[in-house]
Amino acid sequence: MPMNAVNTARPTYPGVYVEELPSSARTISTVTTSVTAFVGHTRRGPLNEPVRVTSFTEFERRFGGLSSRSAVGYAAHQFFGNGGTVAVIVRVARSGSGRAACVTLESTEGHSESPVLEVHAKEPGGWGNGLRVAVDYDTPRPDDTFNLRVYDAKGAARESFTGLSMDASHGRHAPTVINAGSRLIRVEAVGEGRPDPSGTVSKPFGHELPNLAVDLTVKIGEVEREFTLHDPDCDGEAPSTVTELALLLERKLRALPDAPGRHAFAGAEVTAFGRRLQVVAGSTDPEDVVRFVGECANDLGLEASVNPPVFPLEGGEDGEAPGPGDLIGSEADKTGIQALRDVEDVNLLVLPELAAYESTDDAVTVVSAAQRLCEERRIFLLVDAPGTWVSVDTARAGLAAFDAVRGNHAGLYFPHLQLTDPITGRLRAFPPSGAVAGVYARTDSERGVWKAPAGTEARLAGVHSLTVALTDRETGLLNPLGVNCLRTMPMVGPLVWGARTLEGSDALDSEWKYVPVRRLALHVEESLRRGLQWVVFEPNDENLWQQIRLGASSYLHTLFRQGAFKGGTPREAYFVKCDRDTTTDEDIANGVVNVLVGFAPVRPAEFVIVSIQQTSGQFEL
Template sequence: MPMSSVSAAKPTYPGVYVEELPSSTRTISTLTTSVTAFVGHTRRGPLNEPVRVTSFAEFERRFGGLGARSAVGYAVHQFFGNGGTVAVVVRVTKAGSGKAACVTLKSTEGHSDSDVLEVHAKEPGVWGNGLRVAVDHDTSCPDDTFNLRVHDARGAARESFTGLSMDPASGRHAPTVVNAGSRLIRVEAVGEGRPDPSGTVSKPFGHRLPDLAVDLTVKIGDVAREFTLYDPDSDGEAPCSVAELALLLERKLRALPDAPGKHAFAGTEVTVLGRRLQVVAGSTDPEDVVRFVGECANDLGLEASVNPPVFPLAGGEDGAAPGPRDLIGSEAAKTGIQALRQVADVNLLALPELAAYERTEDAVTVVSTAQRLCEERRIFLLVDAPATWVGVDTARAGIAAFDAVRGNHAGLYFPHLQLTDPLTGRLRAFPPCGAVAGVIARTDAERGVWKAPAGTEARLAGVHSLTVDLTDRETGLLNPLGVNCLRTFPLTGPTVWGARTLEGTDALDGEWKYVPVRRLALHVEESLRRGLQWVVFEPNDENLWQQIRLAASSYLHTLFRQGAFKGGTPREAYFVKCDSDTTTDEDIANGIVNVLVGIAPVRPAEFVIVKIQQTSGQFEL
């Protein structure tokens, strides 16, 4: 921290004045290296919207978990199971497919019967058919406002919105409040008036209650029971208010025997709505409607409005799996993989559905577009071998289809994995991208982005076996073609045994041959790009160049000390040049400052050759 012996304030006594000044040194922070984006079909979730999740439990809440038709769900599960920590999921479906579940709530207030509020599931899919909504008027203004609760199929309350109004001028306007705060539903006002409450609602009682010593018959669903509403001999003093009547009626209904396995009577709730009563069965089965029958019930006005205990949403349909065009998406509309342009931190991209495409050409088309996006956004693409590669011969014959997309921002992995499907308990083949992404994340955390995510430490957790058991000779045929092989070894089990980019064939022999070298460069580029944002609009002179050199060198030296570069000294490991040689007078006139950075990455020891020499003679200890 710089210190100054000259105070900004006027000295008032002889002595030494010390003032703390803010540091002028700019630092460049290390960014994430293994945030993985998964794009494709999921059971639920917002369409074409990137959502960050940090555990599979969170993925289950937001996207519905595993699904037989969702390769993304299994890939995310394998990602977290192998050490992944942060994923970005983009749900994509076939264009025009899928439908959100819906229910229309009615109003009978004012002697009318009209639709007033449409409730839709937030996203398309059959998952919405399990949602239930309940309405009551138990608010501070029971004649004008209402409450809306959302339940799941098991009856558990998920969300609650209170004091809603149908008046657009109100600060509690139902569509505004619900649509902004709900993850499950959205609502749309389609008429005037507020929705009727759930359950059975009575007429308003007068200030003097009628004779309550009557026998009533109540039916919930198909079960009918008889009871005496008020018995002076056993119930004590008669109720004097609507609230006391509600307590009495609730106690009587809960005492009635239920059908086997049911909780409709035992969980009955009676709520006071101003001068009225609302009776709701203790069940979220829409068939459990409470009905009071007979002349005595009519006299008490217990059936002014009869509705189910909850209003079920229906009509939801899952979207079909996305095709190549759906995955590619639109850059203008930010759909498909183009939705990732909205996300700042994505380091890896997985498209697990490509492996199942019948036509390899379709998969290659998507890979081509994905690679262009990866080059622009500094992302590394994990490509799964097609499911049709069932052996070494089919892999060698099929790899030619990828010649058109042999870039250094992608790596191809073969073969597929055999895991126990949690949904069925049986072994099933899965594309490896999710598990490989998890291994990369684990390797980055333990060793660094410059360590090849392969070798004995790159064990594939939870994998039973591989669809193709490769030998050393077979690996030797595929490795020079830029195929990263997955192998099974006696001590380590299924393991990643390759770290080449798609450009990393022996024939091409490019400088970006290895995955860790390419990913380290991407990491350095993005860190410097963000860490030097402060340079914009600063005076373009030697003082600025010196600050740039200091900030960039400090960042690179930190990586050097961690083992990211080869060389015994910083001079051998990296350099930063920013001066009048890199930035000419013409550049200065055009507002340009040029920074030249060089790094010496550590290439992985892909081939370890052990030479053994036989000697004779005596050994001295």
């Protein structure tokens, strides 16, 4: 165990002196095993940008939650419901589809109306049509700066940016501050001047307020009301400051009767800034514009600037579901599944949209590209059976299409799941990969990556039934072909009942036949790759080889004690070889050090055979 060095003093008395020295041993830490990437269509979120989420609540906040058009949303929901803890979401849309909602804020400060600030939803999609922005000048410098607030469709305040300026040299330059801090919008300056404030803004009052004992008529939307601004008999002494006037006017407006079911008058807000007033209706309905009419209102300067209470973003359009080419993406542009190339900790990949493809060939094309990525990045792919596989016969007939992609970095699962749709409350079918990924994560956490994610412990939580009820005989037809069956067992319910890779067909006789063996190897490979990074540029000699052997053996011994390998002793379970036999003089001259690691994996017990013999006579106990 490494310890910090301590410099002891020069010995001055007879006795024992203790000094801590740093250890030369380097530990190898285990890496993650069940971080799952979901790639496909979502309601919202950044396009082609991997985002890590640790709960479905966070998924809802970042990607909009469930949608009837998003298989990824349901898969993520089932993943977390079955024990998943960390997911990486990559939103993909069909190329050229989808638009971000926007609104252009204008300015009349220069006595002519002109656009000054474009506000766009941060990401494309119809979700942005629910955003509203409000502007006010209630700042320490009301003649130069402004505040901008973002609301959702329900009127809840989501973000606030204060003291903004349109001057690019200002420390609170609006585009710089908002674009760096907002998760909902981005803005672009398109002109000079500040955006006009929301609601009705008065002209500046003089140093002394005018006579306030006047009758005013106010309209909000189609509702018109009359009231006396200041009644000395009821209101007492007249306001002497603009702030006091704002409080009086707000109280008067809130006392007026609203239209049935509305909150426009009851929630009205009046703010004083500088020598002016801003009057905003108490709703986020853009139609609820506050208008003061009549000569008295004009005398008070309440007809100066009239705007809606909020400026709604419009024109957002959801992108269409991605096609095969969009999912595969571009390695150069890091789009689609290729966006995962820069993500270190991804262990499982789920592509739930493939099950709905009408063409199995298109699905196989994506699976082929995904497997290439998985082989390069040490990821395991969970493949959903096509939705057209509605029986054992259709599954056996359609399996030939996957012969071209029978790799050992993927597993195929059949049939689909029957769950209650949280949106409609009705039972419907879903591809199983999201729930199965959750079972993988739960099994890894409880037992280890070397335990097959199948069996009575691999129960599928929340699943009502399966689209195809498989018998033992039917499972026996599919299992030898490398299809992982989902079964419903008495007293347990729906569960995973298979643990073979796509290369796990009996006919192929692959050493990577089983999912836990393949995943354990990936886990060991990635842990050693990261844990031996320190070796680069070290002197390539016996001292280095000894440290490599020590570190790798210590790591493998930990796995052995946890039950990852078979064998009664470490010698039977694993070995590490790094010496003159693996690294020759020519290798040393070329800067190469070769490490040979071997381990004996524990293979799952697929077939448990119980032999029963009938005997006659009595047994002595």
